[in-house]
Amino acid sequence: MKTLTNFPYNKVLVLGLAKSGEAAAQLLYDSGIDFRINDRLPLEENETAKRFTEMGCDVITGKHPLTVLNDIDLVVKNPGIPYDNPIIQEALNRDLPVITEVELSYPLVEGPLIAITGSNGKTTTTTLIFELLQAGGFNPLIAGNIGNVASEVLREQKKDQPVVMELSSFQLKGTKTFKPDYAILLNLTEAHLDYHHSMEDYINSKLKIFQNQTNEDVAILNQLDSLTSSQQIPGNGKRVYFSVSNDSDSEITLTKDDQIQFRGNKLMSKNEVALPGNHNLENVLASIVIAKSFHISDEIIIEKLRTFIGVKHRLQFLERLNERLFYNDSKATNIQATSKAVRSFERPIVLIAGGLDRGNEFDELFDSFNNVTNCIVYGESKDKLYEAGKRKGFKQITITDSLVEATKKAYELSKPGDIILLSPACASWDQFPSFEARGDMFIETVHKLK
Structure with a gap:
């Protein structure tokens, strides 16, 4: 596997392990670069930290003392650690560069790099592009927020082998030299303000996907997305627009x-x-631009689009039960994603929503409820959703405590022909470790309804 060469820093702090931190630390170790690990989980509960300790690495766990920055000249942080973290603040005060593992591993790139970001649709688009390239015989790799992290995948990339990479604003904010050959911005909508604290910072983080592109690169943009089209796009990539x-x-x-x-x-x-909804059609158009750039035949493109039905937790059809259709859209972690999901269907919908309260109001969500007959809310944001519904004149709202209870109530209130849709409009972290775990619980509960 490839390692880093001509590395310009003497000692690196890997702040936070999880998948990205572990991969970054392994890359540094294999490259013979001096580094220190700092992770909040105590050593006795931290198998990854134990492994690096046994390898002779400098590992500090259970706390985040500012002394972890001693002798450090680069910080590689877990993307989820916010910039108001005291260690990050102190590093910035000392003028230390703070990056994510996407930036750390970028020098390993040897073939075409396709990067996808946006508030919604990233995973679907990334997966579809990967499958189109696979069908076209290009043997692509997939990385980022889907599959393995960049620090693992780019070590395996062979010359001329495409890598398709899904990237969040958290990852992109920590980039400096990262430059994809093809960069896609699907859309922009209010999201992650608990992390970024302002829309300006969120948008600027997303736009970093274009910042280093040259006129030999391609920037692919949604012409109809009002926020995207109003931005001054950085970099010199050739602009290619898609529109429904x-x-x-x-x-x-x-x-x-x-x-x-x-x-x-x-x-x-x-x-x-095959994918339902206009929002998915936007994802399809962006994907076709990549397929055409790689000269994949129309026949292969058409066949793939006729059969590609999406990915788990993204408007995933589960089953038909007593003439009700169940869909799992657990990945819808913001209002815009849920609004798009609701608009994808013409049938009556019983919607299940709720989760982590990120401080936003939900009035806008109810504007999309043309065919929603009932809304079952649960979790930390349940009361806020209920109050927003009342303000908008939507009275068919039922409060529950858990997703399991909400699913059972949705089934009870539904009628033959209805769609029962989990599309939470909230992050999962009040009751679940991830949106995947939330979706899996919904799937399990639906199966038990039989």
Whole structure:
């Protein structure tokens, strides 16, 4: 496996382990670079820290003393650690560079790098691009927020082998030289303000995906997303726009008869695309731009789009039970994602929502409730959701304590022909360690309803 060479720093602090920290520490160890690990979990509960201790590494666990910065000239932090963390603040005060493992591993890139970000749709788009490249015979790798972390995947990348990488604002904020050959910004909407503290910081973090692009690179953008289109896009990448509007002048768009058209040539009808919803159509158009850039044939593209039905926890169809259709959209961790999910269906919807209260109000969510007949709320944000519904005149709201209880209540209140949709509009961390764990609990509960 590849290692770092000509590394310009003497000693590195790896702050926070988890998947990214472990991979970063392993890369530094294998590269013969001096580093220190600092993780909040005590050593007796921390198998990863134990392993690095046994390898002879400098490991401090259970607390975050400022002395961990002694002799350090670079900090590689877990993306989830906020910048108001005292260690990060002190590092910045000392003018120490603070990066994420995406930046640390970037020098290992040897082939085409495709990076995808956006408030919503990242995982679906990343997976679809990966599958299109795979069908086209390119033997791609997948990394970032999906699959293995960049520090692992880029070590395996062979020359000319594409890597498709999903990136969050948390990861991108900690980049400095990172430069993808193809950078996609799907959309921008209010999210993660508990971490970024302002929309300006959130947007600027997302836009870092373009900052180092040259005129040999490609920046792929959503022409219809109001926030995206209003930004001054950094870097010199060639701009390629996609749009689901039939009166758009984007390179890839829809015709008035709902045909997907790329640079004036019709490819297929939007009705042939297996993924439901206009928001997924945007993901599809962005993915086609990549497929066309790699000269994948129309036949392969069409076949893949006819059969690709998405990924787990992203508008995932579960099953039909007593004429009710169950969908798992646990990945919808913000209002915009849930609004798009609701608009993807024409049938009546019983919606399950709730989770971590990040301080935002939910009035905007209820504006999308044209076909929502009942809303079952649970978790830390349940009361706030209930009050927002009352303000917007939506009265069919039921408060529950847990996702299991909410699912059972949704089934009880539903009618034949209804869709029962978990699309929480909130993060999962009040009751679950991840949106995946939340979705798995929903799946298990639905199966038990039989």
